[in-house]
Amino acid sequence: KNQQLDANGSGSQLFNESLLRRRMDVEFHLRKALSQNEFKLVYQPVVDISTSHVVGLECLLRWNNPHLGQVPPSEFIAIAEESGLIHPIGEWVLREACTQNKKWQEAGLPPMFVAVNLSRKQFNNYLLGRTVATILIETGLAPKYLELEITESLSVDARLATSSLEELKKLGVRIAMDDFGTGYSSLGYLRDFPIDKMKIDKSFIKGIRHRDVNAVIVNAMITMAKQLNLLLVAEGVETEEELQILREYGCRFVQGYYYSKPVESKVIEEMLVHLI
Ligand code: C2E
Ligand code: CA
Numbered sequence: 001k002n003q004q005l006d007a008n009g010s011g012s013q014l015f016n017e018s019l020l021r022r023r024m025d026v027e028f029h030l031r032k033a034l035s036q037n038e039f040k041l042v043y044q045p046v047v048d049i050s051t052s053h054v055v056g057l058e059c060l061l062r063w064n065n066p067h068l069g070q071v072p073p074s075e076f077i078a079i080a081e082e083s084g085l086i087h088p089i090g091e092w093v094l095r096e097a098c099t100q101n102k103k104w105q106e107a108g109l110p111p112m113f114v115a116v117n118l119s120r121k122q123f124n125n126y127l128l129g130r131t132v133a134t135i136l137i138e139t140g141l142a143p144k145y146l147e148l149e150i151t152e153s154l155s156v157d158a159r160l161a162t163s164s165l166e167e168l169k170k171l172g173v174r175i176a177m178d179d180f181g182t183g184y185s186s187l188g189y190l191r192d193f194p195i196d197k198m199k200i201d202k203s204f205i206k207g208i209r210h211r212d213v214n215a216v217i218v219n220a221m222i223t224m225a226k227q228l229n230l231l232l233v234a235e236g237v238e239t240e241e242e243l244q245i246l247r248e249y250g251c252r253f254v255q256g257y258y259y260s261k262p263v264e265s266k267v268i269e270e271m272l273v274h275l276i
C-alpha cells in the first residue's frame with residue numbers, strides 16, 4: 001500500500017488518511033490490550049561501573065498484538081495518552097514492576113530498585129500518590145526499591161507537579177529525571193522540584209569523544225550532579241570507548257546496550273542468579 005506523493009498534494013492527502021487510519025487501528029486494539037494480556041515488561045540493568053554490579057532495572061513496556069504485531073512504545077504511548085488509556089496501562093506497569101521486584105527479592109537476588117516510566121498524563125493525575133501507595137502495600141515492595149522516571153514537559157502544571165512529587169517523596173520512592181538535557185527547562189526542573197536522580201539522555205553519550213561538545217556537556221552534568229548531591233545515570237552506553245570516557249569523568253552508573261538490552265524477567269534471573 002505504497003502511496004505516491006504527487007505535486008498537487010493529493011498524494012499527501014492519501015498519506016494523511018493512512019496515518020489517521022493507523023492511529024484508529026492502534027487505538028481500537030489498544031482498548032482491549034490489557035484484558036487480552038498483550039502487554040509485557042522487559043528490564044534493562046543499571047550497572048555500577050565501579051563494581052560491575054546491577055543496582056537497578058528500568059522496566060520498559062512491550063505490546064504484541066495479534067493483528068498489528070509488535071507496536072513500539074514510541075507509537076502507542078502517545079495514543080494511550082491521548083485516549084486516556086495511559087491510566088489503566090500505567091497502573092498495570094507499576095503493579096507488574098513492583099510485583100516482579102518483590103519476587104526477585106523473595107528469590108534471594110541482591111536487592112535492586114525497579115524504575116518505572118511515568119507519562120506526564122499520569123503525573124498530572126492527582127490520584128497518582130494514592131495509586132502508588134496502594135500498589136506498594138499490595139505488593140509488599142519497600143518504597144526505596146521503586147524509582148519513578150519523569151520527563152520534563154511544558155504541560156506540567158508547576159504547582160500540581162510540586163505537590164504530587166512531594167506526596168510521592170513522602171512515600172519514600174525516588175524520583176528520576178529522564179532524558180536529562182533534551183527538554184526546554186531541565187535546569188529549572190532541577191532547581192524547582194525535589195529530584196533525586198538525573199538520567200543523561202543517550203544523545204549526549206552516543207559517540208562521545210574527549211574534548212568534543214558532548215564531552216564538555218556531560219562532564220559539566222557530572223560535576224553538577226555531585227555538587228547538588230544527585231544520583232546520576234548515563235543512558236545509551238553502547239561501546240567500550242563511551243564507557244571509558246564516562247569512567248574518566250567520574251560517572252558511576254550507566255545503562256545501555258554495552259551491558260544489556262532490555263530483556264525479559266527470566267533472562268534477568270539467569271544473568272543474576274550466579275550472584276546469590
Ligand atoms: P526511555 O524511558 O528514554 O527508555 C530508553 C529507551 O532507550 C528504550 O527504548 C531502550 O530500549 C532504549 N535503549 C536502551 N539502551 C540503549 C542503547 O544503548 N542504545 C540505544 N540506541 N537505545 C537504548 P524503548 O523501550 O523503545 O522505549 C522508548 C520510550 O518509550 C521510553 O524512552 C519511554 O519514554 C517510553 N516508554 C517505554 N515504556 C514505558 C512505560 O511503561 N510507560 C511510559 N509512560 N513510557 C514508556
Ligand atoms: Ca526512562
Ligand code: CA
Nearest residue numbers: 178179199235
Ligand atoms: Ca531516557
Ligand code: CA
Nearest residue numbers: 117151178179
Ligand atoms: Ca524518553
